Amino acid sequence: MKPKVTIEDIARLAGVSKATVSRVLNERSNVKAETRERVLRIMQEQGFVPSLAAAGLAGGRSRLVGVLAPPLTQPTVPEILRGVAEAIEHTDYEIVLYSTNAGQSPTTIVNRILALGLTSCLLVIQPGPLTPRLLQLASQGLPVVVIDDQGPSPELPSVGIDNCVSAYQATLHLIRLGYRRIAHLQGPAEFRCAQERYQGYRQALDDAGLPFDPALVFNGTFETSSGRTCAAALAALPPAARPEALFIANDQMAFGFLSAAEALGLRIPQDLAVVGFDDIPLSAHVRPTLTTIKQPFYEMGRNAVELLLSLLHGQSLQPTTGAEGGYQPPIRIQLPTRLVIRESCGALTLHRRQEQEHSLSDE
Amino acid sequence: MKPKVTIEDIARLAGVSKATVSRVLNERSNVKAETRERVLRIMQEQGFVPSLAAAGLAGGRSRLVGVLAPPLTQPTVPEILRGVAEAIEHTDYEIVLYSTNAGQSPTTIVNRILALGLTSCLLVIQPGPLTPRLLQLASQGLPVVVIDDQGPSPELPSVGIDNCVSAYQATLHLIRLGYRRIAHLQGPAEFRCAQERYQGYRQALDDAGLPFDPALVFNGTFETSSGRTCAAALAALPPAARPEALFIANDQMAFGFLSAAEALGLRIPQDLAVVGFDDIPLSAHVRPTLTTIKQPFYEMGRNAVELLLSLLHGQSLQPTTGAEGGYQPPIRIQLPTRLVIRESCGALTLHRRQEQEHSLSDE
DNA sequence: GCATAATATGAAACCGCTTTCATGTCAAGA
DNA sequence: TCTTGACATGAAAGCGGTTTCATATTATGC
Known part of the structure; x- marks a missing residue:
């Protein structure tokens, strides 16, 4: 193995001390320009790269x-x-x-x-x-x-x-599409984001003057299986009691929901519109493609x-608690975040229908 | 910040030298069992964890x-x-x-x-x-x-x-399904795996006594776009000249192929059977789901x-070149690897058809 | 022209650990 | 009882940097 070039070698070759080389390395100001140049040149020539390990040890802080x-x-x-x-x-x-x-x-x-x-x-x-x-x-x-x-x-x-605002938008999107009974499959309570998404959902309902029905909120784990469970629960409902749309707290659960829904003969979005949350790579590829909130x-x-x-x-950046000791x-x-509209929410279908109606009335 | 517990602290507390502590740390054999125990206990008590940085520096090899x-x-x-x-x-x-x-x-x-x-x-x-x-x-x-x-x-x-064998299996699978004119979308030549997959494809053709048609080999980059290009090329072919099946050198290109094929009105697997290579997560979710070689x-x-x-x-493990200096x-x-059979190769469809025929002839 | 400060540099200690070498101990063999 | 080793341990020298402190050099002010 090549014997590693050390700071000492550089120092010797440049005719300076290790301390000076170190100063150059750390871009300290108190090195004569001329010396710095020389040291830098030698480092270049020798292909010197300082050891992070040593620097960390000595400097007490690592990179x-x-x-x-x-x-x-x-x-x-x-x-x-x-x-x-x-x-x-x-x-x-x-x-x-x-x-x-x-x-x-x-x-x-x-x-x-x-x-x-x-x-x-x-x-x-x-x-x-x-x-x-x-x-x-x-x-x-x-x-x-x-x-x-x-x-x-x-x-x-x-x-x-902002999970709350994002969830609000997701729900609002469903509301704007004309859905009235909107369900929610939420994440586990110990996740802050799950709570916030739930809040956003509630808020959107409230602001739209839609009644909140606790029976339409399902508990999930953020895992695929929860989506399946939820789909089964919904399918078991008498059609009249069934919601028109569903906001699912993450895409992973949405996948489970979509695949189970298909198996159960529940058509998405015709029978039930779905919006997810995350926009992970798969979301653009499942069938139907998933309308979701894109996290950056x-x-x-x-x-x-x-x-x-x-x-x-x-x-x-954290202003250290001042004299007043305020928290x-x-x-x-x-x-x-951004709402990515795909097939699962039915927006595209509605659009098409509207356009058709439009062109019909035009004629 | 907590002042870090060092090997020196442990040594002092245990009434031994740093060297001994180091020996314990490195599980050297020449430490009296009793001493080792004591040192270990103290380390435990003090929540001591050795600094990787220092160890690496001193020992000349890092972890x-x-x-x-x-x-x-x-x-x-x-x-x-x-x-x-x-x-x-x-x-x-x-x-x-x-x-x-x-x-x-x-x-x-x-x-x-x-x-x-x-x-x-x-x-x-x-x-x-x-x-x-x-x-x-x-x-x-x-x-x-x-x-x-x-x-x-x-x-x-x-x-x-073994890319060659795996590609052979993929191709053989298509052959066994009854396809005769089998095309290949290969990866870039500078990839060893691309070459090997191509070889496996050729070999399978040869062994089955199928003619090799250079016109059925397309060049790709392993990227999605290549799949699309290939689909366009195939769609442009007069139906008679079109292959019945296609072995694509990686799933990524297969996705491009599938999506473009759908747009071009090429039905997979009815018009053309497809097998990919890799089995990445998406492969189970595209439509049609992709038959592919699973890499572990x-x-x-x-x-x-x-x-x-x-x-x-x-x-x-590498037997150092012996006296004979042989390479x-x-x-x-x-x-x-393993062949994962899904929809894109048509095996499921064929099965169903065969079963139907079977049950018909049974009656 | 000289005291004073600012700037540039070097010597050496040190970071926390490993390793070599020397020393001390104790049991086996003569 | 005295060697002779094997075994257990300690002292000290690094590993490749950083940093403090002292020193040398140069610039500044009067």
Whole structure:
């Protein structure tokens, strides 16, 4: 193996001390321009690249960001990570990936991560509530940014969307299409986003003056199976009691719903209109294609990295509690979502019908 | 922030030297059982976890494996990474993820990775040929394992499948279904796997005594658009000249083909049977669902990690060129694939028809 | 022209761990 | 009883950087 070029070699070749080379590396201002040039040139010639490990050790801060992610096969994750990777690339940081393969204690993982002393900050992609251990570490000063979901109250800096408003839009879309009895398949209560989506749904109903019927709210787990269960429940209903439309809290459940509905002879959107939430890749390919709220996953990844690094560089976006000691809620970056209209909501069908009627009356 | 517990603290508390603690950490044999117990207990009490960074620096080898991956949104990648992550989890190694967001020079990336001196080994998930730089480093002793594809000749230890046999099976499946004129949409020539799949296709034709018609082989890029182009080309053919079936070298292109075919009024599988290759998540959801060769991505990830670590631990699976200096090809782990029969090949339709005919003749 | 401050640089300590080498201990063999 | 090793442990030298503190050099003000 090639003997690695070290800072010492550079120093010798440039006729300066290690300290000076280090200064050049870290872009300190107090180095004579001439010296800097020379050192830089030699580094170039020698193909020198400083050891992150050594720098981290010595400097007490590393240039690795730990990324805590759920299993990568969860459909929203790759796109987020792509954003993260892209953002990281433009920096001199690297990613240490801790992908939790279902069923390990998150606390264990968090411990493992930090204790290593490799990473000095953490990016958490975690649906559902955060572990106490993580909160504890964060309160001890560890820079942490959470993507998307959080526990009951936002406790850490985060990047996400406005679930309530988005759900409102999804529901409103159904209302505008003329549906009156609109059901909701919600996510598990411990997910903040599930609650917010439910609220958005309720609000849209209220604002439209539509009655809220608790019997039309179904509980789900965010998993495909919940969609199937829900479909079965709806199919079992006497046709008269059946809702005209359904807002499902995530696409994953929507898939389960669509496939079960097909098997049960429930036609989407003719018998029942469906709107999902997430817009994961599959959503454009299921039959019928799924009308859904598009989450900007890629952008979320990018923004999370930027936020994390800015926290790290101590530009404390987080105005440190002033003299008055007032509580400052953690910073949150909220990205816009978009309603993607496809087949499952019936908008396209309605349009066509309207156009037909229109052209008929025209003639 | 909590002042990190160091090996020195443990040593003091246990009344031994740092060296001894280090020995315990590294499970060296020459430590009295009693001492080991005591040290371990103290480490436990103090919640001590050694710094990977320091260990790596001092020991000259790190416990980080660099994973070089294409953009995570490429559909085969997440599943591979899941396998990688799962395998890593059972070790005391961690993953440093270098995800290349399209369009950067791979050499640059490789340099960046290694120079950092963070990772002492590399897992490369890269479709297409390897960069010379990577080969050079590998020949200098850097442990590298490649997942799946390689350049014209296998130069590095790798984990993959037998593309030739798999393609043979895919084609044979079509032949057995009774198709005679079978076309092939192949991948780009610089991909070893593309060549091998083509060979498998040819071989199956030959063995079945079917004539090979060069006009039925189309060139693709492995991207969706190629599928569309191919569909257009086929649709333009006079019906008599049209093939009865098509083996497409990857699912991605197959999707393009299916969607374009639908638009062009080409019915799959009635007018043309299709078999793909990969079995990525979407394949079960497109219409018609895609019959395809399933690659064991998850297992590939796992196996790659295991192979890499065994190389690293110097158990040199790779019998070092003996005295006779004979050339030893790099080790390769080849995993089995499986033909997943869905709608696009027409097997289900045929079955049904046969059953119908059968029941008719029965009566 | 000289004191003073600002700037540039070097020497050495240190980050937390591994590893070599030397030392100390104790049991087996002579 | 005295070697001779095998075994257990400690002291200290790194690994490749960063950082503090001291020193040398140059610029500034009077």
